[in-house]
Amino acid sequence: MKLKSLMVVTALTLALTSPSASADPVLTLAKPTGDRPVGTTSLYLKDTSRADPWVPSVPYRELMVSLFYPVASATGPKKQFMSEAEAKAVFAEAGIEGIPPSVMTTVRTDAVVDAHPAGRGLPAVVLSPGFKRPRAELTSLSEDLASHGYLVVLVDHTYENVATTFPDGRVTGCAACGSYNLEFWQKLGRGRAKDVSFVLDSLIRSRPGLLDPARIGMAGHSVGGASAIGTMVADPRLKAGIDIDGTTDDPLLAPGLDRPFLFLGRQDTYTPGTGDEAATWERDWAQLKGWKRWLTVSSGALPRAGGSATRNPRKPLVAGMQHPSFTDIGLVGEQLGLDFGATTPAARGQAITAAYVRAFFDQHLRGKPQPLLDQPSAQYPEIAFARTSTPYLPAPTGDKPVGSTAVYLKDTSRPDPWVPSVPYRELMVTLFYPAASAKGPKTQYLTPQESAALLAGSGLPSGTLTGLVTNSVADARPAGRGLPLVVLSPGYTKPRATLSALAEDLASHGYVVAVVGHTYENTGQSFPGGRFAGCASCEVPHDNDAFWQKLERGRAADVSFVLDSLTRSKWAGLIDSSRIGMAGHSVGGGSTIPAMVADTRIKAGIDIDGSNKVPLTAPGLARPFLFVNHEQVPKCAPGNADWERDYAQMTGWKRWIEVAGTQHASFTDVGLVGEQLGVPVDGPNAAARASEITRAYVQAFFDQHLRGQARPILDRPGFPEVSFCR
Structure with missing residues (x-):
């Protein structure tokens, strides 16, 4: 494996920009966001059961640990951020000149030294810093967690950082520093696992009742984060873990890990498919069997597969974080005038890190569900969901709450075209519409039987999509009357639910949307009462135009029947x-x-990306029509004879557009959910971006042609990925 400088040297590759402006700075850490004052104390621990792994002549392993915890009062002397000896070592290793190291001893913290803890049986979080980094660099994160009621156990891994100060005044250096290979990083991670287990043993014995041994988690930065998985495997007391921007060089082997885990890293380094570092996360992701998330934070550029950086020129560039941005070195360094290459203000980087770390442990150590972990948040646009074990649909973009309901319809005028022994055609339709309120339970995406049928052969657990809910309120009371109606028809073998993101978005802009489940033409469909219909048409040979023509004409009959039924029902108004x-x-x-x-x-x-097997003949079609195609090579390449034939017969408003970076599945929830679960859909554009484009053009088209509202993006590209072919 190629070992990058991220893990090899230091998080502090700094360039001094304005030392004169930082001669007498007042340096501060991020203020804790909780409502409890914070206390801290230092522990000296000595493990006599093993020799030091880096200095074998020392017949024991000695560690320094800082505890942070809630206290009753904020009164008292505050903790020193870093000793002068530690500061000198940090500055020397980073090559910082022109700033006195003593400035680091004046950094203001918020933790009262040796204050008495308030509370017992606290949930505990172990924090492990990066290689060469003293534990002080995770002080802000420690204080923030403690202010929310956690006991934080911040470990200094002796001889693995540039300086550790002991109670007797000794200062140890970085004996582990030198040459680095894969075996080195594995030794480092495994040694940290032993350190953490020893610290927990010592703490539980020496301070009984302070922490709840059933609620312990671990997080770390850089190699400290990379060691979290191995530590969890070695010590089952750790119930949940986080890797913050750390390449995992020690593979997670079968049977894997079934406890919750979060990856949080820079977008340009840890986006799936972008390089060696991301590949280590992909390898371990496959072995994580429990709740899991893979989040990336903007680094100032959006990576494509293969590692090249690009950006969307339609949107302003999101500011970016760099490796030190997750720690206090980013925060203090910025105040000193040091440049890490980050464009996100250091305080913002701290806020993002603290919010997601705290949400993760609140959910998995305290059992408090955290919507922040369910899908991207407008509060933190820097964060993208690269992978998830519990997929989600993007939020609708309109200003109206959305409701949905399932409607069962039975057409007694014709037998089923695929099962002629059934003397009628029965359909399931999902209606999406503007709702009077956003309150209420959300609609389930698929039933267990539908999920199992859709995922058969995918390698994913059959119930993976059973827990997915839409953004619409089940059976909510509709709002409005006389609204435009859009009928949506899914692809062959795909259940109607796979167009839910598009349907919800239209409904949030004031449309009624009827998504039709064409019975026996999808992998499986549930009916009221628990009946389930599979894909009878799948047993019919597909290798001729007659099959596809029958399919298209049958869907036309389905749609007309749905329109008849809806316009004569309670939904007519x-x-x-x-x-x-x-x-x-x-x-x-x-x-x-x-x-x-x-x-x-x-x-x-x-x-949307569908071949037409029933030719459009004279006199053609005089009503507006839009073709949307996936990327062709070369762009707008000839070859879709069906579309060329029918386009020539259209005498009304018409457009033919192509979306770069997409494949067939990119336009539906199949692409969205597949990407979140790590199932590739082969489009270089992120599925969320393809969904954004699809929703924008579909809405614009119907706004213009059903509402009479002109939409310029139908006349000229509104997205750089969109080309007008005709």
């Missing part, structure tokens, strides 16, 4: 029957033209 549109993906898109030809109530249509 909610819908404006003069403003109906249709869109579909894959064969659902291919069936849009036949549906519009057969039913003049459909005023506008969109085909």
